[in-house]
Amino acid sequence: MTDISDDRAFWLQRHILPHEGSLRAWLSRRVHIGFDIDDVIQEAYSRLVMLETVSQITNPRAYLFQTAHSIILQDLRRSRIVPIGSIHEIGALELEASDPLPDQLVDERMELEQVAAAIEALPHRCREVFMLRKVQGLSQRDVAARLGLSESTVEKHVANGIGKLLDFFAHSGKWSARASRARKRDSRPHEKRK
Template sequence: MAREILPHEHRVRAWLRRAGAAPEDSDELIQEAYCRLAMLEAVDHIDSPYAYFFSIVRNLLVRRLKRQRIVPLETIAEIDAYHDDRPSPEQLAAGRLAYGKALDLIARLPERCRRIVQLRKIEGWSQRQIAEHLGTTEKAVEKQVWLGVRFLRQAWSQAEQDADDLMGEHEQRGGRRR
């Protein structure tokens, strides 16, 4: 963080000034961006730390401006000018996390099913190629893919439900302390 992000903070602050953010708002946005970076489990997926940091601050500013009742149109136009069609760093990180989670779930499949699902869904082989490679029928491959995908959907849904339940419990405990 100190080597890759801090040296660029002044550039982000200068952009925030040009975007019309008050100094105290800039401090809050930058602090929130640092918090988000600190919450990441890993940072090895970040190719451009400055761009990642800038994108977080920009997205936080856009969210803040959208919540305000009166927003100068010039401010939104300037911020939108910095938007490109590439996925945001948050989207990239979420995608990598979801991919890792999917690989973990695939690893829990029985060996034959796991190998077939990997060949079909990860490596993009056709059912015919897999059947020939494994010396089985296309129907057997189709059945294994169906079973594997069904397991993955159920496991993914269960994991999301568990996370929702955990968040609900956390919010309830937090609500009682107040």
Template sequence: MDDSLDDWFAREILVHEGALVSFLLRAWPDRAEIHDLRQEAYVRVYEAAGKCRPTTPRAFLFTTARHLITDRLRRGRVVSIEPVGDLDALNVLIDEVSPERRLDAHQTLHRLAAAFDRLPPRCREVMWLRRVEELPQKEVAARLGISEKTVEKQVAKGVRLMAGYFYGNGEDRRATRPAAEVGDGAGHGQQHPD
């Protein structure tokens, strides 16, 4: 199919305008800048698609918007370097990440990754698409060929299992739950396939 870039952009990108604006409203504190952020995201996507069209346009749009927000936040943190006289007189504390905090963050991330890796394959795939790629439940269901209810159950299961592992000192807490709790709801103790 030989589309013009404008047709492709209207069909694959502009249709997500409502979701993009909602995302920007949640992610950016200044509502007055939402229109500019949206337009800048569109410009970046359009220019990139002129070189090579992305295979997943919606994901590319939202990734571009996240990068744009990150760029704006970085620019907002840049401080002009001008002589200010005696720095001690400013009485400013320097907020540096201590080696202990860095190690703690690294260990936490390692435990979180280990908890994620212990999830059953289908559950892990659903969790990745919903929580990391932030795809809507409907899109995850369509992509994986499962029902939205199954997506919902897999996310709940993933959160429960990860929390049990992460906060349970690495133990698999499912083995300690009563049979009726893990059962099919009828009290027979059979594990639900989702």
């Protein structure tokens, strides 16, 4: 089980993680009350992890969307949730009807800005740990020595930071769910005298 390789983790961060925000936005537009989007996301990663090889995947973004979609269909069939009307009939069709955009190469500069912004968004102590671990490239043990903390405390900060980073990547920046949900709110009420 734990031969889950570093290669796969690298592939995920390069080709999947950047699309997670738009997958979430897409899901929240199409998926219905009663669904936990986080469940779907975790399952989707699981399937990508279980694949024998990913070399045949030419469009990871589309593949990710497809995977999430099939998970939802499966859940509907198992009826873990109660669908409104018979969504499953239509659910089977919807993806074909709305092809996700082709894979977009992640812009290196944007990527770096995103990473910097993610570090800045971390709580103070956690940020210090990440600065040393990731910007300076120290090991956790060296980080602990530098900050005068125990190794297990540093590990806790790293774990805490991972959670925060994932939230950050999932809900902000270029791949934001918010941006694509933005609505026109241009018109102010027109006033009129009675």
